[in-house]
Amino acid sequence: MEDSYCYPTHERFDNFYFDRIKMMLDDAVAQMQIRMGWSLEECNEQVCKEADLLSKGYKSGRKNLRYDVLPCRVGYLHTYVGAHAYMFELGLRQESEKLRKRVRQHATLKIASVGGGPGTELLGTLKLLTVPVMGRCTVVFRSWDVLDEWDDVFGIVARHCSADALRASRGQVQIDAQTRSASSTCDIDFADEFGFAESPDIVSLQFVLSEHKNRPDDIVRLLQSVSYQIDHDALVVVTDSNDQRPPYVREMINNAYSEAGLEPIHRVGIPRYVPDNRSALVDYNRDFDRNPRIFFYPKGSSCPFTFVDVLRTKR
Numbered sequence: 001m002e003d004s005y006c007y008p009t010h011e012r013f014d015n016f017y018f019d020r021i022k023m024m025l026d027d028a029v030a031q032m033q034i035r036m037g038w039s040l041e042e043c044n045e046q047v048c049k050e051a052d053l054l055s056k057g058y059k060s061g062r063k064n065l066r067y068d069v070l071p072c073r074v075g076y077l078h079t080y081v082g083a084h085a086y087m088f089e090l091g092l093r094q095e096s097e098k099l100r101k102r103v104r105q106h107a108t109l110k111i112a113s114v115g116g117g118p119g120t121e122l123l124g125t126l127k128l129l130t131v132p133v134m135g136r137c138t139v140v141f142r143s144w145d146v147l148d149e150w151d152d153v154f155g156i157v158a159r160h161c162s163a164d165a166l167r168a169s170r171g172q173v174q175i176d177a178q179t180r181s182a183s184s185t186c187d188i189d190f191a192d193e194f195g196f197a198e199s200p201d202i203v204s205l206q207f208v209l210s211e212h213k214n215r216p217d218d219i220v221r222l223l224q225s226v227s228y229q230i231d232h233d234a235l236v237v238v239t240d241s242n243d244q245r246p247p248y249v250r251e252m253i254n255n256a257y258s259e260a261g262l263e264p265i266h267r268v269g270i271p272r273y274v275p276d277n278r279s280a281l282v283d284y285n286r287d288f289d290r291n292p293r294i295f296f297y298p299k300g301s302s303c304p305f306t307f308v309d310v311l312r313t314k315r
Contacts, residue, residue: 015280016127017082018292020160022280024081027156028074035070043071044287051075051288073118073153078284081120081157083293084206084239088124090268091237091308092202096128098233102201103129103137112200114226115185115208116143118153121237122161122177130168137172139165142194143179154179185211186218188225199231206239209256210249219252223260227313236262236311250307261314268308 032043050072057065066072092099103109109129113121122141129137143154158177165173180193185208190196203226212218226236242250257264285291 016131017085017123018281020123020126020164021077021082021292022284024156024160025074025078025281025284027160028077028153031152031156032070032074043074046071047075047078048287048289051079051290054079055290067117067147068149070149070152073150075288077118077153077157078281078288078292079290080293081118081123084120085123085127087239087268087306087308088121088204088206088237089128091239091310092124092128092235094266094268094310095235096134098235099128100134103135107136108138108140109202110140110196110198110200111142111202111204112190112194112196113141113143113204113206114188114222115182115206115211116145116154116179116204117147117150117206119143119157119161119177119179120206121204122157122175126161126165126168126175129173130165133169133172135172137174139173139175139177140196141175141177142196142200143177144182144185144188144193145179146182146185148181151179186222186225188222188229190229199229199234201234203230203234203236204239205236207241209238209253210240213249213252216252216256219256220259223256223262227260227262230313232313232315234312235265238309238311240307242307253309257309257311262311263314265310265312267310269306 029040029043032038033040036043038046050066050069053064053066054072054075057063067076099109109125111121111125113119119141125139125141128134129139141158158175162175162177165175182193190200194200205222205226209219209222212222230236238253240249240253281292
């Protein structure tokens with residue numbers, strides 16, 4: 001398949017995500033006040049500081065990311081979770097008919113998130129299955145991350161998504177979500193680490209491959225580990241950055257797909273979208289001195305800054 005992209009036709013970001021992240025942030029900030037003994041003003045100040053460091057860390061090649069610090073994780077929830085959920089949803093929207101058929105036949109959807117952190121994909125799955133409701137379904141979601149510290153934010157995201165799924169679908173969609181510790185994101189055993197006796201239906205890799213960009217053999221090893229354990233009709237959703245600096249992640253990942261026996265079904269380029277300042281996050285935008293992430297095309301380039309690849313095995 002050529003390295004070409006299809007693009008969403010709408011650019012305005014859907015407030016579906018902002019509305020839900022607002023409620024999650026309310027819980028997260030309340031937790032921070034209790035655990036750290038800080039006032040609301042102190043919480044906002046610390047999140048603002050850590051979110052700024054996080055942004056600088058990403059721009060410097062993912063250096064010194066302080067995910068082990070609670071205000072950093074809360075800042076991530078505010079700034080990045082909605083955008084990353086949106087990307088996961090966009091990738092799978094292209095396969096909505098296939099997923100609808102799967103839900104009708106099995107009433108279960110098994111999702112494995114490698115390097116899942118706060119459980120971003122849960123929010124994208126919530127929208128995918130409930131707007132509109134696809135049918136009666138139990139989502140078995142397992143996140144696998146090397147950082148145990150994500151457990152608190154994951155718990156908040158999972159609790160809100162589970163309650164929202166039941167409410168929005170009138171009891172038709174239930175979510176069973178758990179996060180598990182990983183010693184590495186290169187060797188995966190879906191039975192042992194994820195508890196899946198059979199192949200998951202969806203495997204998500206969000207910004208995991210680019211973390212290994214200086215170790216291309218590890219990228220191949222990870223993708224092979226996934227490819228060898230999934231059925232042909234399972235979907236692998238890769239979301240990553242289209243870094244224009246060497247080593248070229250896009251080219252490296254393309255080569256790794258082939259070596260691992262995976263083939264792209266389709267690719268989605270993420271265009272710029274504009275957050276609505278009337279959204280539920282407007283107060284947090286002010287308190288944290290930043291807006292949720294906006295994706296964009298690099299200046300003078302038609303190539304998207306971020307991409308979503310949906311793949312399946314060749315066998």
